[in-house]
Structures are given as C-alpha cells and as structure tokens.
Amino acid sequence: MRATFTEEQREIGATVGALADADRGTARELQSGPWRAPAADGPLLRDFGLLGVPEPAGGIGSGLIDLLVAVEALGGRLVPSRFPAHAAAVQLLCGEERRTGPLPDEVLDGRRVLTLAVDVPGSSGWADGVAPDPLVRTLVPYAAQADGVVALGPDGVWFADPVRTTARQSVDPSVPLSDLTVAVPERTQPAGTGPLRAALVVAAELCGVAQGAIDLAAEQARTRRQFGQVIGAFQGVAFPLAEAATARKAAWDLTLYAAWAVDTGRPDAGIQVHAAKAAAGQAAVFAAERCIQVHGGMGITMEADPHLFLRRAFVLDARCGRGSWHRRRTGELRIRARRAGRG
C-alpha cells in the first residue's frame, strides 16, 4: 500500500525497540568514565548489518527505510551504540552501486566496526565541498572503538588511514568524539549518494531523539501536579509539546520520503535529504529544550534525564553537515529549481 510501513518495517521497529528498551539507562551511565558497549551493541552490529545495504554492495534487498526505522528506535532510547555510526559509514560506501562492489563480509556481519569521518573543522557542511582537502576531520564518533574509518572528501569516499587521533570532549560523553588526521588516500571511489544516505541515518536517529524527548515530556505533563491539577492541563505547557510533536512528525515524514527518493534514484533526492536533516536536527533540539522546560527545576539538574536528550540532539545535529547548513542548502536548491522552472 502506498506510503505506509510494510509488515517487515513494523517488525524491525518492534524488535530493535525491544533491544533498545534493555539499554534505556546506558546513556546516563556513560556520562562519566570510558565508553563501554551497551548490551544491544553486539546484537545490532551482528544481526542488523544488512539493513539498507543495496544488493550490489552485498545486501539482501533491504531498503534504506528499513535501516532508518531501526535507527529511529535506538534514538528514542538514546542507546549509545556504535551501530548508527557504523551503519552510516556503510551507507557512505553505498552511494555508487555499480562501482562499489560487495562490501567485506566482516563489515556486514559486524566483526569489523566502522565509523565515519565526514565533517571538516571550521566548515559547517560536509567534506565534499572543501577543496583542497585538509585531510582533517572532526566530530568522528567512536574513533577509538571502531576498527575502520570511512572518510568523505572532494574526490569521493575511501577507507581512511588515521595518522593522528585526538580525543575531544563531547557534550554528550556517551558519544565519544575525536578529531582525525588521515593520510592522503591512494585511491577513492565516487561518493554518489553516499553522503545523502549517511545523513539520513543521522536524521533518523534525531527523529528518535525528538520522539524520546516528547514521550518523556508528555509523561511529566501527565503526572506532575501544580495548582491542583496535572500541568498538562495548562495550554502554556501543552501547546509547546504539540508544536514539538508537529515538528517531529514533519521531520520523520521528510526523512522517510528522502530515503525513498534516494533509493529510487529520484532527481530531487538531494534537496529532500537536506530538508530532512535540517528538520530533524531542529525537531530534536526543540523537543529536548521543551522537555527540560516541562520538568521545571528538575529539568535543569544532572540527575534528571532531559539534558541527555539535548546533548544527543546537539551531537547529531552537527554530524554529517550541521542542520543550519542543510537548511541553507535546501533553500538554495529550492530557489535554483524555481528559477530554472521559470526559464
């Protein structure tokens, strides 16, 4: 049926959601101390690595939306797993199907965990717009915990050889971030839609974060009582949450459609992905901020959970091109298309 989830997609969401539920507390635990793999990390990398991988790259016919449904479920519970970054790195390699060839088995079955190096320091967009390539990348997640790095540069994508790794202090300690200096690539492969695919994985996780923050905020609004009633009965509390739900729905719809556009090779795939990434980042940050507000005084303490959503939202909004950059690209492409259409 048109524009509805398939039975398989519903099942993926439920299965990954159940895995993620077991890790609900891990993002909090990993706010201090070294990163440790959450319980879901291994099973996700082992059993879900073929989601969204095109057949020429070694996939079994699963579409990009399948993967996004899984990642969204993880985002909602803030699971600090390497899986989304690994999956985004895999997608980065899948942008030019005819020339990619099958990916190594150990990548697809999760024995070799990848991460992605896309963002260039001092630039708000991703690395294909920066020439000459400074060969430095920032915001690289799980650099110390991954077995391989997929980098994006002006000439394409490649398995990068890190020359120097500098751990940075992440605003969300459950997602370690590093700066990476990489060697000059011996050869690269064309990126094709790889960056778009990777950005959608991030957008899906952001949609999950937004949903998680909204759920937590709504729960608080349904139970916290002041002035003799639950605070959700006040429109000043309820309406911003309705706005957050609207923004989250918009972002998720944009993300799903963009994935379809990429998978079916539509010419508007680019603008759709930029719109999705921009909207998802904004929705997640807005929802997390509202979640803090609804929690009142507790919302501004470390011991309550709302700030965890805000931290994750920020990290992901910045990954694979900042939301503000994607928004501007969306506008530029829209204006260009309108001008061209008017002759």
Added chain:
Amino acid sequence: MDFADSDTDLAFRREVGRWLDGALADVPDQEELTQDEREHWSRVWQDRLCAGNWAGLSWPVAHGGRGMDALAQAVFNEEAAVRGAPYPLNGVGMMLAGPTIIAHGTDAQQARHLPGILRGDEYWCQGFSEPGSGSDLASLTTAATRVDGGWRINGAKIWTSNAHNASKCLLLARTDPDAPKHRGITYFLAPMDGFTVRSLVMINGDTEFNEMFLDDVFVADDDVLGGVGNGWTVALTTLAFERGSMALNLWVWARQAVDRLIDVAVERGVADDSAFADAVGALQCDAEAVRIGSMRMLGESRAGGVPGPETSALKSLWARVVQHANRLAVQLDEAGGVLVDGDGAAARMRRYLRARAHTIEGGTEEVQKSILAERVLRLPRSR
C-alpha cells in the same frame, strides 16, 4: 514504504489532467482577478464541472455519480489546485451536501436534492458557525421550535461562505435546549427563503463570507436530515467530507506560496542572499512535510485506517508556511508592503491579509494544538 503512485492512480491523474488542461485553457490566473471576476469564473467553473460529469465524482453510480472513492475527489482537487483552477462555486453542494445527504438522507431527500447539485442549479452553503459558537460549535444556540408540520427557526449564523449565491443551507439548530449540548442539535436541509444574508468584508477587502439572520424561518419535517437530535453526528460526517476533499490541496497552496515568494525575491534582486536562502529552506521543509504527510494520510486511509489526529499537524504546518511566505513576500516590497497602489504590491498584501485566516478557519490553531495535545500526547483536556 513506497511513495510512488499506483498505475491506477496514475491513469486517473492523467485522465483528470487532460480534462483540466482543456477546460482551463481560457481561464485566467485567479490570483490577478478582483473578487467579482473570481466569482464569475467560479460559476463558469462549476458549470464546466457539471457538464463534464465531475460534480458527482465520488458519489455512487446509483445517485448519478462516477462511483469513485472519496480519495478520488481529493486527487481531482489536488490536480485542479496545481493548475490554479477557480474554486467551484457549489463546492459545498458537490463535496459536502451531496455526500452527507447520500450518507444520511432518505430516498425522498436524495431524489429531491441530488439531481439539482449534479445539474449545477442548486447551490448550497454551510450554516454551522454562530456569533457565539466558533471553536465550540456544539454550543450553538440557533433555536428550532416545533410547529405544525415542521420547525420555526430563530438565530444567527456567521462566516457562511457563498451564502449570497446559495438557495439551500446545511443548517444546524438546537431542537432540544434541555438535552446535553451535543445531543440537542438537529441537522436541516433548509431552503433559504426567509434568510436575511448580509455580506462581511474581510480584512483584505474580499466578501467571501456572510452573516445570516433567521427570523421565524419555517423548515418542514421532510427537511430534517438524519433524525431529530442526531445533528451532531451528521455534522461530523460533513466535517469529515470537508477535510477529506481538501486533504491534498494544502500542500499545493503551500508550494505555490513559496513559489510566489521566490519570484518576488528574484524580481527584487535578493534571491541570492543567504538569509533569504535560510528562510526559504525553513519554508521548504514545512511545505514538503505537508505534501509527504498528506501522502501518508492518504495511504493510511486506503489501508482502511481512519486519518488520525496527525492531520491537525498538517493543517498547522500549512497555515504557518503560507502565512510566513506571504509575510516575507510583502516585506520584500520596496516600502515594506505599506504602499499598495501598485498592482503587484496590492495583490501581495491582499494574499498576506487573507492568509491570516488560515490559523482561524477550519479549526483554529489553538484547536489543532489541543487535538494534538489530547490525542497524540494523551494530555488532559485543556479547554
């Protein structure tokens, strides 16, 4: 999840598109016309729809329709909107009165009213809202009292589009003042003899809608639709048809508002400003979200589901896009929109002022947010 049209849908769209292209060939761009001219074309357009056998598109064949589903009507309206077609002057008859009468009417009522709508000589208006009952529609106080053979009705209705062209009214009135507010309402198919219709001037100068005063208006028992006291249920049917028929128009109007904004910016030489690109980027996200959300809603409906409260999110997004785009377009004018003696500037201001209605008509922004809060977020009633 597949967003592509099915072959059947595509074939229908092509058929509709071919007919629309021919029928619209001599119709001017409605945006450039005065209200009188637009109303003229709305009447012409209504006649063409009737002559082309499109008026009963989603009505059963037994009632003279084409027997297609309600979504076909939405697709037709979408294709018409994409081409900037006039609004058909009897849209209320075709898309609200007809389907409601088919759903709730007696054989005699169907025989009495449906042919006139298909022929295009029985125009309808919707007498729901009252001066004291806007968002809280069920609090309406227009009173119907029992008299021999029917009801005597007294009260006032407001925001009635097209009342000045209509001869029949979908009228809600309170027949039992002692019953709980949703129970005491009855739905009438009222002839408008005896209605006093007074035009209201909108803030942009248009006179789309009216006040109606009913002083001892007689409506016969035969014109009660769906039974005495069942008016609320019948009214919900009408409102569902209203939402359904417009379901695929919102995104079109949102996109057109952004198109016009970009055209103005190009004209004024600011289309390359990065701040303008930022603004268009944000508008594009919301406008596309309306389009995609509408497709998902359509998909859910086809799969047998009922469109959920998420439709309130789409309405909300649509209103924001159109309002924001129209405001920016006005502000790009040389004098910030305050000098309206040029044709372009006047039209932009007219559209901007008209768009202020979008967060009020068809369920206010506050009502949409309440629906989301209660039904999506499961918060308690806040009104």
